[in-house]
Amino acid sequence: PEMGRAFAYVILGGGVAAGYAALEFVRLRSDAAAGELCIISDEEVAPYERPALSKGYLLPEGGARLPGFHTCVGANDQLLTADWYREHGIELILGTKVITADVRRKTLLTSSGETISYKTLIVATGARALKLEDIGGSGSDAENVCYLRNIKDADKLVNVMRSCPGGDAVVIGGGYIGMECAAALVANKIKVTIVFPGKHCMERLFTPKIAEFYEKYYASKGVTFIRGTVVSSLEISSGKVTTAILRDGRRLPADMVVVGIGARANTALFEGQLAMEKGGIKVNGQMRTSDASVYAVGDVAAFPVKLAGGDVRRLEHVDCARRTARHAVAAALDASGGVGDIDYLPFFYSRVFALSWQFYGDNAGEAVHFGDPDLAASPAPKFGAFWVSAGRVAGAFLEGGTPEEYAAIANAVRRGAAVKDVAELALQGLAFVARE
Numbered sequence: 001p002e003m004g005r006a007f008a009y010v011i012l013g014g015g016v017a018a019g020y021a022a023l024e025f026v027r028l029r030s031d032a033a034a035g036e037l038c039i040i041s042d043e044e045v046a047p048y049e050r051p052a053l054s055k056g057y058l059l060p061e062g063g064a065r066l067p068g069f070h071t072c073v074g075a076n077d078q079l080l081t082a083d084w085y086r087e088h089g090i091e092l093i094l095g096t097k098v099i100t101a102d103v104r105r106k107t108l109l110t111s112s113g114e115t116i117s118y119k120t121l122i123v124a125t126g127a128r129a130l131k132l133e134d135i136g137g138s139g140s141d142a143e144n145v146c147y148l149r150n151i152k153d154a155d156k157l158v159n160v161m162r163s164c165p166g167g168d169a170v171v172i173g174g175g176y177i178g179m180e181c182a183a184a185l186v187a188n189k190i191k192v193t194i195v196f197p198g199k200h201c202m203e204r205l206f207t208p209k210i211a212e213f214y215e216k217y218y219a220s221k222g223v224t225f226i227r228g229t230v231v232s233s234l235e236i237s238s239g240k241v242t243t244a245i246l247r248d249g250r251r252l253p254a255d256m257v258v259v260g261i262g263a264r265a266n267t268a269l270f271e272g273q274l275a276m277e278k279g280g281i282k283v284n285g286q287m288r289t290s291d292a293s294v295y296a297v298g299d300v301a302a303f304p305v306k307l308a309g310g311d312v313r314r315l316e317h318v319d320c321a322r323r324t325a326r327h328a329v330a331a332a333l334d335a336s337g338g339v340g341d342i343d344y345l346p347f348f349y350s351r352v353f354a355l356s357w358q359f360y361g362d363n364a365g366e367a368v369h370f371g372d373p374d375l376a377a378s379p380a381p382k383f384g385a386f387w388v389s390a391g392r393v394a395g396a397f398l399e400g401g402t403p404e405e406y407a408a409i410a411n412a413v414r415r416g417a418a419v420k421d422v423a424e425l426a427l428q429g430l431a432f433v434a435r436e
């Protein structure tokens with residue numbers, strides 16, 4: 001006989017969005033019956049704040065460890081341990097992968113052979129790290145090649161790092177993961193070379209001028225940048241990479257390799273069943289997919305961003321996962337249809353070394369820089385940029401701001417503050433938003 005259980009609400013995936021969705025569910029539905037909500041995750045632990053993996057988790061000593069960073073501590077909210085889910089009658093099915101989904105029948109089949117049926121499904125499957133093999137390379141199986149998406153990856157990275165003190169690391173990729181891991185490796189006294197094909201780091205967000213500051217800062221910590229080329233192969237001996245070979249033939253000695261070449265949304269279960277866009281599952285302003293019983297949130301969801309004129313975006317950032325998750329739960333629980341469309345202000349941040357930046361909105365239009373990103377003038381410079389589009393502030397980036405200053409740039413973007421003269425804006429810098 002086929003095993004099976006039925007739930008009114010099922011959250012598929014147990015990452016950031018799942019944790020925030022669960023808390024919102026409990027808050028909005030204090031009368032929920034035990035066993036109404038179930039979360040299915042292929043990870044072995046309750047939802048946690050994934051950004052910690054490239055920051056606190058990699059510290060050489062006193063690093064962040066579970067249960068310390070389960071959701072929702074990243075938003076200064078309750079810490080939800082496995083006990084919390086139990087106490088609230090939420091079924092947390094861990095270490096279990098969903099292998100097929102049938103949207104018409106409203107069922108999920110798990111790796112343990114169980115069929116789980118739902119009335120309402122929230123898809124929160126997130127994204128996965130792209131592998132070298134996905135871009136025509138090889139070597140992912142080597143003992144000292146690391147990725148970073150989940151706790152297992154982070155544990156491997158920590159172990160490999162500790163196995164080669166003072167050694168050489170080659171970091172492949174100059175995006176978020178590459179840059180944050182490089183900083184962590186330096187803190188662990190590993191010598192780092194970062195290789196990426198672009199002209200500068202964080203190419204999708206940073207302007208050349210912003211990137212120059214961070215690259216100089218990293219260089220002052222001993223990091224070497226190799227731009228405009230790629231690692232074409234890895235030389236492996238007894239299961240370990242020894243050398244990374246660049247397209248131009250250069251050979252980099254490597255005691256370890258960290259790969260951060262991007263992510264892909266986990267949509268496969270729903271291909272051909274739900275409408276897709278921007279590499280994710282397409283949803284409306286209520287986070288509802290093309291099937292009325294299915295919502296999608298977090299990294300896997302492509303949703304209309306009002307501030308960008310309703311343009312459909314897929315944002316792989318933690319704040320987006322938290323807010324879209326809460327919005328979907330509010331919409332799913334709302335029988336009266338009173339929950340409006342999400343009005344999301346895109347927000348990303350990063351923290352490396354003693355630095356920290358925030359970005360709001362859209363990096364569209366003309367970039368207008370302000371402040372002095374000169375390390376010689378100040379060890380903790382404050383600088384940034386506004387992106388001006390059609391005479392309004394569309395996006396804003398700030399390094400080294402105070403909470404008030406970050407709130408002020410966020411507010412300027414949200415309101416679309418009018419800019420009469422970009423030269424004047426460059427001179428005023430933060431005074432422009434403080435004045436508004």
Ligand code: FDA
Nearest residue numbers: 013014015016017042050051098126298299316317318321
């Ligand atoms: P998330 O990936 O968190 O969760 C998806 C869950 O679904 C996982 O538990 C996965 O195992 C599970 N799953 C998938 N398919 C399944 C299946 N078929 N069956 C069962 N379970 C399944 N953002 C930011 O703004 N600032 C930052 O500093 C950082 N830093 C950062 C560092 C690192 C190392 C990473 C990997 C990511 C970040 N991010 C970030 C991005 C942020 O963490 C990300 O946007 C959120 O985790 C997205 O939350 P989701 O819940 O959508 O996916």
